[in-house]
Amino acid sequence: MEAGSVATGGGRSKLERSPLSGLPDKVLRWGLTALAAAILLLIAYFFVRLYSEARPAFAKFGVLGFTFDNNWDVSKDVFGALPLVVGTLITAAVALLIGVPIAVATAVYLVELCPTRLRQPLTIMVELLAAVPSVVYGLWGVYVLIPKLLPAEKWFANTFSWIPFIGGGTVAGPNYFIGGLILAIMIIPIVSAISREVMATVPVEHKEAALALGATRWEMIRISVLPYSRAGISGAAMLGLGRAIGETIAVTLVIGNAPQLSGHLFGQGYTLAAVIANEFGEAASDPVHRAALIAAGLVLFVLTLLVNALARWFVVRAEKTGGSRVAEGMAG
Amino acid sequence: MNAQPASLPGVSPRRRRTDKVARVLLLSATLIALVPLVLVVYYLIKKGIGAWNLDFFTTDPSGRFFGDPGGIRSAIVGTTLIVGLATVIAVPTGIGVALYLVEYGSESRFANVVRYFVDVMTGVPSIVFGLFIYIVLVLGGVAGGFAGWKGSIALGLLMLPVVTRASEVVLKLVPDSLREAALALGAPRWRVVWKVVLPTALPGLVTGSLLAIARAAGETAPLLFTAFAVKATTTNLGAQMNSLPMQIFSDVRQAQDRLVERAWGSALTLVGMILLLTLVARLVQRRSRLA
Amino acid sequence: MTLENASTKAGEDTLASEQTEQEASRFERESDATTKRGATGRSVTLRGLKAYYGDSEAIKGVDLDYEPNKVTAMIGPSGCGKSTMVRCINRMHEEIPHARAEGEIKLDELDIYGDDVDVVAVRRVIGMVFQKPNPFPTMSIYDNVAAGVRLSGHKGGDMKQTVERSLRGAGLWDEVKDRLDEPGIGLSGGQQQRLCIARTIAVEPEVIIMDEPCSALDPVATLKIEELISQLKERYTIILVTHNMQQAGRVADTTAFMLSGELVEVDQTEKIFTNPGDKRTEDYVSGKFG
Numbered sequence: 001m002e003a004g005s006v007a008t009g010g011g012r013s014k015l016e017r018s019p020l021s022g023l024p025d026k027v028l029r030w031g032l033t034a035l036a037a038a039i040l041l042l043i044a045y046f047f048v049r050l051y052s053e054a055r056p057a058f059a060k061f062g063v064l065g066f067t068f069d070n071n072w073d074v075s076k077d078v079f080g081a082l083p084l085v086v087g088t089l090i091t092a093a094v095a096l097l098i099g100v101p102i103a104v105a106t107a108v109y110l111v112e113l114c115p116t117r118l119r120q121p122l123t124i125m126v127e128l129l130a131a132v133p134s135v136v137y138g139l140w141g142v143y144v145l146i147p148k149l150l151p152a153e154k155w156f157a158n159t160f161s162w163i164p165f166i167g168g169g170t171v172a173g174p175n176y177f178i179g180g181l182i183l184a185i186m187i188i189p190i191v192s193a194i195s196r197e198v199m200a201t202v203p204v205e206h207k208e209a210a211l212a213l214g215a216t217r218w219e220m221i222r223i224s225v226l227p228y229s230r231a232g233i234s235g236a237a238m239l240g241l242g243r244a245i246g247e248t249i250a251v252t253l254v255i256g257n258a259p260q261l262s263g264h265l266f267g268q269g270y271t272l273a274a275v276i277a278n279e280f281g282e283a284a285s286d287p288v289h290r291a292a293l294i295a296a297g298l299v300l301f302v303l304t305l306l307v308n309a310l311a312r313w314f315v316v317r318a319e320k321t322g323g324s325r326v327a328e329g330m331a332g
Numbered sequence: 333m334n335a336q337p338a339s340l341p342g343v344s345p346r347r348r349r350t351d352k353v354a355r356v357l358l359l360s361a362t363l364i365a366l367v368p369l370v371l372v373v374y375y376l377i378k379k380g381i382g383a384w385n386l387d388f389f390t391t392d393p394s395g396r397f398f399g400d401p402g403g404i405r406s407a408i409v410g411t412t413l414i415v416g417l418a419t420v421i422a423v424p425t426g427i428g429v430a431l432y433l434v435e436y437g438s439e440s441r442f443a444n445v446v447r448y449f450v451d452v453m454t455g456v457p458s459i460v461f462g463l464f465i466y467i468v469l470v471l472g473g474v475a476g477g478f479a480g481w482k483g484s485i486a487l488g489l490l491m492l493p494v495v496t497r498a499s500e501v502v503l504k505l506v507p508d509s510l511r512e513a514a515l516a517l518g519a520p521r522w523r524v525v526w527k528v529v530l531p532t533a534l535p536g537l538v539t540g541s542l543l544a545i546a547r548a549a550g551e552t553a554p555l556l557f558t559a560f561a562v563k564a565t566t567t568n569l570g571a572q573m574n575s576l577p578m579q580i581f582s583d584v585r586q587a588q589d590r591l592v593e594r595a596w597g598s599a600l601t602l603v604g605m606i607l608l609l610t611l612v613a614r615l616v617q618r619r620s621r622l623a
Numbered sequence: 624m625t626l627e628n629a630s631t632k633a634g635e636d637t638l639a640s641e642q643t644e645q646e647a648s649r650f651e652r653e654s655d656a657t658t659k660r661g662a663t664g665r666s667v668t669l670r671g672l673k674a675y676y677g678d679s680e681a682i683k684g685v686d687l688d689y690e691p692n693k694v695t696a697m698i699g700p701s702g703c704g705k706s707t708m709v710r711c712i713n714r715m716h717e718e719i720p721h722a723r724a725e726g727e728i729k730l731d732e733l734d735i736y737g738d739d740v741d742v743v744a745v746r747r748v749i750g751m752v753f754q755k756p757n758p759f760p761t762m763s764i765y766d767n768v769a770a771g772v773r774l775s776g777h778k779g780g781d782m783k784q785t786v787e788r789s790l791r792g793a794g795l796w797d798e799v800k801d802r803l804d805e806p807g808i809g810l811s812g813g814q815q816q817r818l819c820i821a822r823t824i825a826v827e828p829e830v831i832i833m834d835e836p837c838s839a840l841d842p843v844a845t846l847k848i849e850e851l852i853s854q855l856k857e858r859y860t861i862i863l864v865t866h867n868m869q870q871a872g873r874v875a876d877t878t879a880f881m882l883s884g885e886l887v888e889v890d891q892t893e894k895i896f897t898n899p900g901d902k903r904t905e906d907y908v909s910g911k912f913g
Contacts, residue, residue, distance in 0.1 A: 028522045032432035036446045039429060039492075043449050046464055053467050105361030113358060116720055122362065129369050131606050133550025135577045136599045139584050140372050143379075143592065185368045192365070205757040209819070212715060213771035213826060214747035216347055218354035223770060227761035239455070246457025248553045249577075253584060273459050273553075280557050297463045301456065308455035312448075338665055338731035338829075340744035344776055347743075 047301075054295035056288060066295055072259035072270070074279065079292035081299065083261045087176065087269035088245055088303075091255065094180020094265075095187055095244040100237045103188045107195035107233075112221055123196075130189035138253030141182050146173045146254060153177065153266050171266040174256035179269070182250050187240035194239065198232030198318055199225055232318030238311030246304050248273035272300040376600045383597025393563045393579065393594075401590045404598050406565035407579035410480065411602075413567060414559055414575055415549050417484035418491060422548075423541045425488075426495025433496075434503040435525055447500075453493035459553035461489045466557040480566075480573035483559025490554055491544040498540025502533045535620035542613035546606045552577035576602045665731050665829040665860055666691045667712060667749075672726035674707050674716055681707045683884040684726070689830075689877075694852060694861040696875035696892065698868060700912065704884040705864045709832045712862065713749040714742045730830070747775065750828035754835040756815035758807030758822070765803040767818055771826040785825055792858075793821035794851050813844025820851065830860045838866065849874050868908060872896055880904045 057066055057079060069080020110123055154171045161167025202225050210220040226233075256268025257278050276293050283289040387403050394402035429450065437443030465486040470477055506529050514524040530537075555561075561578040562571075576598055583595035667689040674682035682704050689695050697705040710716040711724040714735065728735050735745045758767045768786045786803070790796040795817040799810070807818055816836060823831060833852070837845040852861060852874045865871055871878050872892060879889035880899075888901045899905045906912060 022520070024522045025520050028525070029436055032428055032436060033442075035425065035428050036432045036437070036443070039453075040446060040449055043453070045468075049467050050460075050464060053471070102361050102365050105358050106365045109358040109362045113355060114362075122366075125366050125369060126362075128610075129365070131546065131603075131610055132369075132372055133552070133577060133602060133606065135550070135552045135580045135584075136372065136376070136603055139580060139595055139599050140375060142584060144371065144375050188365050203757075205753060205755055206759060208715065208718075208753065209757045209759065209822075210770075211718060212713060212746055212751040212753075213774065213822065214743050214745075215771075215774050216343075216351040216743055218351040219347070219774055221354075223759065223762075223774075227759075230761075242455045246455075246459070248457065248459045249581060253581075273457060276459055276463065277553060277556055294463060294467065297460055301460045304455050304457055304460075305452065308452060311455075312451065338733040340733065340735075340740065341747050341775070343741045343743050347774075347776070348741075 050294065050298050050301065054291055054298045056291035057295040060288065060291075066292070067299055070261060072275070074259075074282070074289060077286070077288050079289070079295075081272070081292075081296055083259050084270050084272045084275050084296060085299070086261055087179075087255065088271040088273070088300075090176045090265075090269065091179040091183055091251060091271055092241055092244040094177060095183035096237065096241055097184075098181060099184030099187045099240060099244075100191055102184070103191035103236075103240070104195050104233055106188070106192045107199055108221060108225070110192075111196055111199045112225060113217065126192055127189055129185065134186070134247060134249040135253075137182055137186060138250040141178060141250060141254040142174075145181070146178055149178065149181075157264075157266055165264055166266075167264065169262065169264040169267050172256055172262075172268045174254045174268060175266045176255065176262065176269045177265050179251045179255040179271070182254055183244040183247055186247060186250065187243050190243060191236045191240040194236035194315070195229070195233050198229045198236070202228045229318070231314050235311045235314030235318060238307055238314060242304050242307040242311060245307065246273060246300065248277050252277045272296045272303075276300075373603075376596065376603055379593070379596035380600030381597075383593050384600070388594075388597055392565050393574075395563050397588070401594055402563075404576070404579055404594065404601070406563060406574040407576045407598060408601065409565050409567065410559070410561075410573040410575040411549060411577075411605075413569060414480050414483050414555070414573060415487060415545060417481060417569060418487035418548055419541070419545055421484060421488035422491035422495055422544065426492050426541075426544075427499045427537060429492075429496045430499035430503055431525065431529075433500050435521070435529070450493045450496050453489075454497065457553075458490055458551050459556070461486045462554035462556055462558055465489070465554070470558060476570065478558060478560035478572045480559045480569035480571065483555045483573070483575070484569070486554035486558045487548045487551060490551060491548050494544040494547060495541055498543065499533075499537050502536030502540060503529065505536070506532045535616050539613045539617040539620070542609050542616070546609040546613070549609070550577060550602060550606055552581050576605075667830055667860060667862070668727075668729040669708075669712075670727040670729075672708065672711060672724065672728060674704075674711050674724045675722065676719065677721045681884050682711070682724075685881075685886045687879060687886055687889060689860055689862055691860050692856055692858075693876040694856050694863055694874055695877040695879060695889075696871035697862065697864045697879050697881060698866070698871050698907070699881035699887075700907065701866070703881045705881050706834055707884075708881070709834060709862055709864055710751075712830070713751050713832055714745050715751065717742075747771075747826050748828050749830045749832065750823035750826065752816070752819050752823055752831065752833045752836045755839050756812060756819050758810075758815050758818050760806070760808050762807055763804045764799050764807050764810070764818060767807040768821045768825050771822055775826070786821075789821040789825035790818075792824050792855070793817045794847065794854075795821055811844070813840050813847060816840060816844070816848060817851065820848075820855075824855070824859070828859065830862065831855065832862045832864075834864045835866060836863075837870065845870075868896070880907060882907070 061069065061079060066079060066081055067085060068082050070082040071078050071080040072083055073079075106126055110119060110126070114122060150171065150173060153175075157167055157171050206224045206228065207220055210224045215223065251271055252274035255271060255274055257270055257274060258268035259270045259275070260268070262269050276297055279289070279293060283293050389403060389408065390405055391403035392406045393404065394400055396402070429446070433443050433447055437446070465482055468474070469482045469485070510528055510532065511524055514528045515521070519527070555575055555578050559575060559578070560572045561574045561582065563574065566573060580595050580598045580602065583591040583598070669685050669687040672682055672685045672687075673680060685708060697709065699705050707716060712728055712735075714724075716722055716724050724736070726736075730748065734740070735749075758764075759770060762770065765786055768789050769782055772782065772785055787796060787800075790799065795814060798814060799805075799818075807815065810818060816839075820831075820836075837848050840848065849870065852863065855861060856876075863871070863875060875892045877889065878892040878895040880887045880895065880901075880903075882903055888895065888899060888904045890900070895904060896908050899908060
């Protein structure tokens with residue numbers, strides 16, 4: 001017998017492949033590849049359809065006109081989105097200013113200072129902040145946060161009225177500040193989670209180097225952990241920004257939904273996401289209004305894409321100096 | 333012998349103070365971050381429990397402005413059906429894409445592009461998903477106007493990147509040595525995936541999917557212009573359906589006491605469901621044999 | 624240039640070189656002063672030292688004396704506890720969760736595990752150089768050397784001199800004097816380790832622990848560091864952990880052999896390697912195990 005051939009009943013060597021044997025593998029492989037390709041096509045289609053539906057609005061007001069005109073008037077069918085864009089930016093800024101320092105501080109505490117027994121329970125609790133749905137935060141914001149904070153907001157606006165943007169108007173119940181505050185609460189879990197992952201990858205030898213020189217715990221964090229984690233934390237903050245920009249339901253319930261540029265922090269406002277949620281009902285019958293809302297959605301989409309791309313870039317840079325599992329923490 | 337006795341250099345009180353202050357601030361920040369969680373849970377229970385009774389779960393919203401506002405049965409049924417269908421769409425697809433990325437494409441350019449765009453999808457605001465489905469399916473008049481299944485697709489799109497990313501992580505954790513051992517025994521690739529990789533990764537895949545479901549159950553925006561909302565209980569996914577988030581959203585905006593009370597009860601129900609799913613997900617994760 | 628400019632410039636140059644000479648002689652005077660202090664350096668005494676990781680006892684009661692201004696090598700097979708033990712001396716051991724140490728460690732007469740002793744101060748006085756060179760990755764060469772000094776609030780004009788003195792003391796000055804602003808991690812492995820040594824001596828410790836400082840380096844770099852160790856002992860007490868017996872033979876005055884968390888034998892290096900008292904020592908140094 002020749003080496004390599006084993007006779008079987010049908011006269012065909014056992015080692016030869018039957019024409020059908022590779023089929024399931026091929027099917028699986030090409031099926032999954034097609035699936036993956038379909039995802040890409042879907043996203044491209046996304047863009048195309050969004051743009052085509054939004055076009056009437058851009059055609060009527062111009063792309064720049066739509067985005068930067070300060071005049072959102074439903075009754076007159078005039079749609080300039082500046083109050084929405086500004087409202088989005090203000091609430092996002094408040095969210096970052098309040099949320100990022102707190103989130104990074106919790107990350108530092110949980111990774112570097114927390115007693116081992118408390119670490120898991122406290123971490124789980126911080127992550128549970130993300131389990132509360134947006135609409136529940138909205139409900140709580142309207143009926144708990146707004147009434148309870150109103151006196152404090154009024155006092156604050158009075159005491160610091162000489163600071164531009166703080167004073168200068170009546171303090172409304174729903175306003176930019178509450179919107180930003182709720183967003184801050186909502187971005188804390190994700191900013192904290194990614195910051196924690198980044199800080200956990202600081203090589204222990206750098207921390208030991210600082211301690212061996214006679215550094216206190218805080219000094220060690222200051223010279224070894226934080227500089228090393230800078231890029232990753234920036235990425236985390238940008239992801240938080242992306243989330244803050246796109247958040248709809250909680251914000252629309254607490255911001256007042258007034259399509260105006262209130263000149264102060266405690267005034268009512270509007271955001272791109274909120275206007276879509278709010279006005280879609282009435283826009284169903286008005287093609288121009290509808291196109292305007294879809295255009296607002298497109299602006300929102302592009303904005304979040306840019307911010308998230310930037311965030312990704314920061315985190316990849318952080319990966320290059322260390323932690324390789326950070327990007328996985330960014331999912332969802 | 334040294335002329336001076338050994339002594340340690342002083343540590344300036346300023347440094348000690350800074351260290352202490354820093355520790356206190358960092359602990360405080362952590363506690364501050366948890367205050368909203370505590371407050372939300374507290375008010376949910378305080379204001380929501382009162383609304384819970386048999387009628388609450390067994391009757392539909394009546395739509396009446398005065399008198400009995402009714403319960404939330406249609407919302408619970410709706411959420412279960414819509415999220416259920418979304419799960420059926422998103423979980424196999426998501427795991428499929430993850431399988432592609434890990435088993436067949438790990439370093440190829442195409443796979444990296446897919447991975448990048450899946451990542452991009454995680455950052456898309458949920459309302460944009462709803463908008464997209466609205467344009468393609470509702471405006472386009474595909475099989476009628478608003479419908480439950482269209483909401484499912486919107487939620488499915490939301491869940492897809494979450495499931496994919498979580499599954500990819502888990503599949504990567506399956507040791508290559510397992511795959512190689514199976515291949516060396518003469519098994520074709522598809523068998524290795526079906527009989528070795530997937531079963532090993534199963535707990536992790538289940539965890540990722542449960543967490544995605546928990547996330548989707550709470551979403552309102554994708555349903556706003558896809559499934560819309562009706563008051564009556566229906567199991568017909570081809571027509572408009574109610575859902576818990578939509579019901580809460582609608583009740584909150586009509587600032588009427590009994591409706592607000594119902595909103596708190598619904599919120600407690602919704603959060604309860606989500607916490608249950610999260611808990612089960614974490615328990616399943618503990619039973620995983622992978623990292 | 625014109626004659627006047629030339630002569631002015633010559634004058635400036637002379638002034639500059641005079642200044643350099645003055646600085647150089649001042650460095651020598653300062654070094655002498657340090658040498659004078661260090662020449663009567665500190666001893667480290669261990670009595671009944673035990674160290675635990677959780678419930679597991681890693682160091683089982685060690686008595687050992689480190690003589691001032693000498694190099695004492697700690698040798699022994701992997702896992703014998705040499706690193707654990709020296710980390711008790713600068714109180715780094717307790718940084719590991721659930722780890723603790725018991726017993727007495729004295730710096731001359733001072734008990735560094737005393738109740739009101741600040742561990743931060745202990746680490747200023749007892750420095751450490753690690754197995755893998757670990758300059759701070761986000762800092763320049765200059766900032767790396769200055770890092771420890773800055774922590775204790777030392778500021779201002781002194782810093783430049785301190786950095787130069789430390790880099791000279793580590794034998795690195797000439798190689799980096801023109802690129803002090805470059806990142807510390809841009810140096811070669813051996814240079815990075817000397818940078819870490821400069822960083823350690825910048826805070827003017829009295830004892831330096833070196834935990835296998837050459838095991839990540841090539842032979843040329845290793846030799847340079849060994850030369851450095853022989854110079855450094857004039858000012859500091861050196862505790863050198865090494866798995867390389869030839870290295871101990873080359874640089875150490877005293878050698879201590881450890882096995883399974885116990886001190887087996889300590890004596891003059893030559894005696895340990897040529898005529899050890901304990902059979903286990905003899906087996907180890909003749910290569911029968913480890």
